[in-house]
Structure formats: structure tokens, C-alpha cells
Amino acid sequence: MKGRRVPIRGIVPLVLCASAAARMPLAGKMAFANQAMFSSCCSRKGRATSRASCSSSSVLYCSSSSAAAADENLDAAVKAAVGALPSRPRVAVVGGGFAGLAAAYHLAAFGSDVTVFDPHEAGTGSGASTVAAGLLHPLTPRGKLIWKGEEGFEAAKHLIQTVNDKLVHDAAVAAGDDAAPANGPRGCLTTDSVYRPLMDEKQVDLFTKAAEDLPQWVESLTREEIMEAVPGSTPECLGGVRIRGALAVDAPTYLKGLWSACRALVNAADVDRNANGDTSGGDNGASSSPSRKEGATWVRQSVEDVHALAASGEFNAVVACVGAGVRALAGVKDIVSLRLVRGQTLLYDNVGAARAAEPGGEGAAEKGGGSSSSSSSSSGSGGSDRLLQSAVLCGQYVVPTTVDETGGGNGGKILLGSTQEPFMPGQKVDRPPDMAKALRQLRPKVARFFPALEGVTPIGCTAGVRVMQERSSYGRIPVAGRLPFSKRGWVIAALGARGLIHHAYLGKLVAACALLDSDDHLPPQVVAPLEDLGKDATGDL
Ligand SMILES: Cc1cc2nc3c(=O)[nH]c(=O)nc-3n(C[C@H](O)[C@H](O)[C@H](O)COP(=O)(O)OP(=O)(O)OC[C@H]3O[C@@H](n4cnc5c(N)ncnc54)[C@H](O)[C@@H]3O)c2cc1C
Structure with a gap:
């Protein structure tokens, strides 16, 4: 059967570079440009750059300026609240997977000291994040947008870019170079080419519609094009799509880099403290002593009860991000049916x-x-x-x-x-x-x-x-917010099969909420299951 091209119609004007990318030769689309892959048509804050400056492998997502303004307002509010405190806040994060480390990173970025509790080696964790395929894109298997997919993608892409840049820089420095050599290490990125062959008429219909509705994400390909792009794929497909902007990270490398980036954020504060004789954090922040809560510290311990940790008075807030450990962690288990x-x-x-x-x-x-x-x-x-x-x-x-x-x-x-x-x-x-x-x-x-x-x-x-x-009208969405019956306890759970898409988005929002002591900034859909449970909360912790 002859391969078919899924038609692309109605490219939205906001996506300045979509048509240019669609006209590119396939080899150009496939080119892996490690540094260039993140150069978006828009800057992080949503300001459009010139058309000429869009690279061939640009990510074609443009965040809206109102979302960027809200982001800036939140940053300013949290930094002002933290700045008004007599000393740096101390927040404990339980669990060092995608969610925990994203929360830790943003807590550090907001000016908080962070202690991560996880029984495994610093920057490794042991949960689903360590075995994830590392794929990041905002589409469901039916070619629709995941709930908060674009916001989540933008936040994740930004965090991944930060981590990747740090890994590349650190490797260059370790090799004695000032800058990363052109053929040097790649950091945590593994590919920016993600394809989906379409195997039957139903898939063709779904992705024909996706290419019409979401041209900034979905580019149609003929069978010949997808076979050229992916040697070894099947000639049985009817066509295919390339998911624009999609990428994959090497999950263990990303986790290590994320912890390292988190530590780098609080290094300046650490330098001051180390000058005063406190060096208990070690090279990678690992500490066997839970008593050190300054800077960014990784404590190789399992936490048994989040409420007890929150009530200890040692931390301004505790954020539980334990993945499947949710079944055993007192204060978090039984929160919702997972x-x-x-x-x-x-x-x-x-x-x-x-x-x-x-x-x-x-x-x-x-x-x-x-x-x-x-x-x-x-x-x-x-x-x-x-x-x-x-x-x-x-x-x-x-x-x-x-x-x-x-x-x-x-x-x-x-x-x-x-x-x-x-x-x-x-x-x-x-x-x-x-x-x-x-x-x-x-x-x-x-x-x-x-x-x-x-x-x-x-x-x-x-x-x-x-x-x-369980699936709701929004799909399977995560749970995030203040723990029921708790003042200082917070949770990010149920990241599901696509944890990367929400980890940075929710990690930042929960970090902000924990420091502001308010869950007003979280989308109601992720808070709702916790609010239902917490109607009778006494707020005693
Ligand atoms: C095979 C597979 C492939 C996947 N592929 C992808 C993919 O390509 N893209 C994608 O976006 N998502 C993917 N996912 C989903 C993704 O891995 C998860 O959504 C995500 O890793 C969840 O992150 P988390 O931080 O919530 O939990 P986890 O990664 O499970 O981390 C929880 C951490 O908490 C620690 N912990 C647990 N209990 C305690 C305790 N009591 N005290 C202290 N620490 C504790 C654990 O040691 C662990 O390090 C995949 C999942 C699987 C299983």
C-alpha cells in the first residue's frame, strides 16, 4: 500500500517557524544539534525572536505572554516572601525522583535550603524515574493534548535545558576545557527526533486530525519519509508523524544532573557557611546526618511518617514525592485511591x-x-x-x-x-x-x-x-497540594506514565505554595482530591 501524507492545514500564526520547518529536507529535520535543539521560537518568557533566528531543530512551542507574566508574578511573590523571613527557610523533600528533585530545584531557586530524604545514593533515587524511557512530549496516544501538556512541556524543557547545560559545562571543566567542545559530551539528552508510525486507518484518522488541530506539535510524514527517518522501521505502516519539539533524556543522567544543578543553586550560601566551618555536606551533598539542613543536603534515610517530620519543627515545610512508596508512607498513604x-x-x-x-x-x-x-x-x-x-x-x-x-x-x-x-x-x-x-x-x-x-x-x-x-474527564492527572490534616505537609503524587510532562510544572508550583503557605497557585484539578479529604482538617501540624 502506498504511504499517505496526513494533510496539514490551518497553521496557527503564533507559530512563526512551523511552515519553514515543514519545508525542510528530512535530513535537516533529523539533525541532532545538541545545543540548538532547545532554541525555541520564543524565549522562556514568551517574547518572540526573529524568524531568522529560529534554528532548524527549533522547538515550535511558544508560551503565551499572559502565562509568562503569571510565572514572573509568582516568582516575585515567592522571592519577596522568602526575603522577608529572618533566615533562609528549610524545606524537606521526601523522595529523590523526577518530582522530588524538581521540587527541590525550585525550592533552592526560590532561596530555600533543601534536605532530600531518600535511602538511595544522592542523585539516583530508586523509583520509576530511574527506569523511565525519558520521553517528553505533550500528546496522548490518540494525538490530543495531555492535561496542562503545553505548560508542562515548557517547564520541563526549561529545566532539562538547564540541567543539560550544567552537565555539558561540568564535563568540559573536568576535561580541562573552558567551553564544551563541539563533539564533546551531550549531557542528559538522547534524541530530539520522536516518530510515530501509523499502523491502521484508525490511527491515520486520529493523527490526520491531530495534524490539523495541533500543527505546532504534529508533522505528517509519508510511509517513505518515516522509513527514511527511522531505518529498521516497518514498511507495513500507512504513514507516520514526527512529534515536533519532542525529546528524550537519559533518566539516570538527568536525575544526577538535576541534583547537581540544585546544589549549584545554593552553592553561594554554602560557600558562606563553609567559610564558617560547616562542611558536613560532602562533595555531592550526601550526608548521613539528618541534622544538617542548610544548603542542599541529601540524607540517605527512609522517612516513615511525613506528619511526624512536619511536626518536628525542623522544617518550614515537608514535600512528599515518594512515587510508589506512597503505599507505605504514613501521612500520605490512603490519601486518594491510586x-x-x-x-x-x-x-x-x-x-x-x-x-x-x-x-x-x-x-x-x-x-x-x-x-x-x-x-x-x-x-x-x-x-x-x-x-x-x-x-x-x-x-x-x-x-x-x-x-x-x-x-x-x-x-x-x-x-x-x-x-x-x-x-x-x-x-x-x-x-x-x-x-x-x-x-x-x-x-x-x-x-x-x-x-x-x-x-x-x-x-x-x-x-x-x-x-x-483513576481516569477523570481530564484524563489521568496527578495529585498535588497540601496534605489533608496538615499545615506543613505537601505532596506530589500520581505522575502516572508520563511523569516528565508534569514534574517541573508541579515541582515549581508546589515549591512556591509551600513557601507561600498557600495552595492558591495550584490548578484546582490536582488539589481537588486532597481538599475532599481535608474538609475536616484541624491544621494542627
Ligand atoms: C517503565 C517505565 C517507563 C516510563 N517512561 C516514561 C517516559 O518515557 N516519560 C515519562 O515522562 N514518564 C515515564 N514513566 C513514568 C515516570 O517514570 C514516572 O511518572 C515518574 O518517574 C514518577 O516520579 P516520582 O518522582 O513521582 O516517583 P519515583 O521516580 O518513583 O521516585 C520516588 C522516590 O522516592 C523514594 N522513596 C519512596 N519512599 C520513600 C520514603 N518513605 N522515604 C524516603 N524516600 C522514599 C524512592 O527511593 C524514589 O527515589 C515511565 C515509568 C515506567 C515504570
Whole structure:
């Protein structure tokens, strides 16, 4: 069957660069420009830059100026409130995943000292964030916008950019360079090319509409174009789309970088304190003593009761972001009815998979068979001999991860995920992965849209647990706000299967609310489940 182009109509005038990008040759669209990928048509504060300054891989999202003004007002209000305090506020964050570290970062940015409690090593955590594929875009599988998708995307993109810049800078400094060399380390970004093949008429209909309604996010491609963009994908598709502006991060690298960026924010305060003899934070802020609450500190401890921590009087506020730990944490468990869904991911060696996909398999390639994906190279060092350069979604996903060894994440692998296994009562959150089960469930599904991995042996398997609310008219949305029956306790929970899209948005808002002692700035939809429970709150903590 001939590939079809999903028509694009009615490009909104606000998106200055959409038509220019649509006219670009495919190779240009695929180009991975690490620094340039974030250069948006609009600056962070929504001011339009000149059309000529939009790079080829620009993110085509423009935040509205009213949202930017509200953002600035909130920043000013929180900073004024913090500035009026006799000393820097101290806030505890329980849990060091995407949500906890985003909250910690914004607390630090607002001028607070932060203590993160998590039993695992500083900047690593142990929850769903560590095994996430790291995909960020604002669309549902049906091509609609996720609730607060554009705000969430903008906030996440900004935070990821900050972290990426810091990682690149730190690596350059460690290597003795003043600036990051052109072919240097990439930080936490793994790809800015995210594609979705359309496998049947229903998907074509949904994404034809998406391309009409959301041209700033959805670019239609013919079957030939998507096969050229993603070598190894299936000729069985009817066409495809590229999700504009979408990107993926290497999750472990991002978590480390986020903690490092958080620490950098409070370094100036730390320098003052260290000059006074307080050096208990160590190199990465790790501390075995919960008594140090200045600067940015990571305490390797599990918290058993959020209310007890809030009532201890040691912190101005406590923010609980414990992911699936929500089932066991007193003060947070039972807040709302949450569903747990386990997800397993298979790991492949990206270079080894390219060899294995050669005619005759890996052995033949090693004897000089070359690379099946050499024509697809777009990402500089380490890219040309990899099977997969771009992320591909189609119910399941295949995502390439970091290739440079400085990243510290899953270097040079392909993530194939993920299973969706309902959680049975009594099951342990941290039970080990079951690769045989993951293979049984994932292989037939991925064979449909990315057959190049068929027959390739995975090198590992990871497992994590997503936490989500029941579906509402807004979809599955997170819970965030003040804990019922608590004055100082706050929570961010139920980030679901797409935690990155809301982590920075809610992390910032909850940080602001905790410091302002008011949840007025949170969207009512995320607060509502907590308000229902807290009608009889005594406010005694
Ligand atoms: C297989 C898989 C793939 C995914 N892929 C994506 C993706 O591509 N894009 C995307 O946006 N989302 C993805 N997600 C969803 C995303 O991972 C989650 O929404 C997100 O990680 C949730 O973040 P969190 O900070 O709320 O929780 P977590 O990441 O689970 O972090 C919770 C932290 O709290 C700590 N903790 C728990 N209890 C306690 C306690 N009592 N005291 C102290 N610390 C505690 C844990 O050690 C952990 O570090 C994926 C999820 C899975 C399972």
C-alpha cells in the first residue's frame, strides 16, 4: 500500500517557524544539534525572536505572554516572601525522583535550603524515574493534548535545558576545557527526533486530525519519509508523524544532573557557611546526618511518617514525592485511591543490535559487513554504527539512550518498553525484573512497528512502578497540594506514565505554595482530591 501524507492545514500564526520547518529536507529535520535543539521560537518568557533566528531543530512551542507574566508574578511573590523571613527557610523533600528533585530545584531557586530524604545514593533515587524511557512530549496516544501538556512541556524543557547545560559545562571543566567542545559530551539528552508510525486507518484518522488541530506539535510524514527517518522501521505502516519539539533524556543522567544543578543553586550560601566551618555536606551533598539542613543536603534515610517530620519543627515545610512508596508512607498513604502499574523494559546494546540486524547476523557484521544504520547517522560521535538514532512510539516504544561514557546512564543502549502489569495486592514494589515475561509481552508488539529488533537478544531488563489516579474527564492527572490534616505537609503524587510532562510544572508550583503557605497557585484539578479529604482538617501540624 502506498504511504499517505496526513494533510496539514490551518497553521496557527503564533507559530512563526512551523511552515519553514515543514519545508525542510528530512535530513535537516533529523539533525541532532545538541545545543540548538532547545532554541525555541520564543524565549522562556514568551517574547518572540526573529524568524531568522529560529534554528532548524527549533522547538515550535511558544508560551503565551499572559502565562509568562503569571510565572514572573509568582516568582516575585515567592522571592519577596522568602526575603522577608529572618533566615533562609528549610524545606524537606521526601523522595529523590523526577518530582522530588524538581521540587527541590525550585525550592533552592526560590532561596530555600533543601534536605532530600531518600535511602538511595544522592542523585539516583530508586523509583520509576530511574527506569523511565525519558520521553517528553505533550500528546496522548490518540494525538490530543495531555492535561496542562503545553505548560508542562515548557517547564520541563526549561529545566532539562538547564540541567543539560550544567552537565555539558561540568564535563568540559573536568576535561580541562573552558567551553564544551563541539563533539564533546551531550549531557542528559538522547534524541530530539520522536516518530510515530501509523499502523491502521484508525490511527491515520486520529493523527490526520491531530495534524490539523495541533500543527505546532504534529508533522505528517509519508510511509517513505518515516522509513527514511527511522531505518529498521516497518514498511507495513500507512504513514507516520514526527512529534515536533519532542525529546528524550537519559533518566539516570538527568536525575544526577538535576541534583547537581540544585546544589549549584545554593552553592553561594554554602560557600558562606563553609567559610564558617560547616562542611558536613560532602562533595555531592550526601550526608548521613539528618541534622544538617542548610544548603542542599541529601540524607540517605527512609522517612516513615511525613506528619511526624512536619511536626518536628525542623522544617518550614515537608514535600512528599515518594512515587510508589506512597503505599507505605504514613501521612500520605490512603490519601486518594491510586492505581499501581508495573512496567518492564528490555535493554539492547545499540551497536550490537545493528550488527545482529545485518544479513547473517552479528558474526557477519564483525567480519566487515558494515552497519545497517550507517546512512542514518545524525548524532556525531558514536552515532553511525547504532541501530537506532530516534525514538519511535507506537503503543510501545524504542528509545536510544546516552552514547558517551561521561553521561553515567545507560550508555549506548536501546530501551524497548514497556509492559503494563496490574499490581496485585501484597506484591512488592521492588521485586526484580522478569525478563522472560517482558520478552513474551513486548516482542510481538514491537515486531509490528520496529521489526529490526526481532531475533536480537536483550542484554538486560529493568522494572518500575507507575502510580496513577483513576481516569477523570481530564484524563489521568496527578495529585498535588497540601496534605489533608496538615499545615506543613505537601505532596506530589500520581505522575502516572508520563511523569516528565508534569514534574517541573508541579515541582515549581508546589515549591512556591509551600513557601507561600498557600495552595492558591495550584490548578484546582490536582488539589481537588486532597481538599475532599481535608474538609475536616484541624491544621494542627
Ligand atoms: C517503565 C517505565 C517507563 C516510563 N517512561 C516514561 C517516559 O518515557 N516519560 C515519562 O515522562 N514518564 C515515564 N514513566 C513514568 C515516570 O517514570 C514516572 O511518572 C515518574 O518517574 C514518577 O516520579 P516520582 O518522582 O513521582 O516517583 P519515583 O521516580 O518513583 O521516585 C520516588 C522516590 O522516592 C523514594 N522513596 C519512596 N519512599 C520513600 C520514603 N518513605 N522515604 C524516603 N524516600 C522514599 C524512592 O527511593 C524514589 O527515589 C515511565 C515509568 C515506567 C515504570
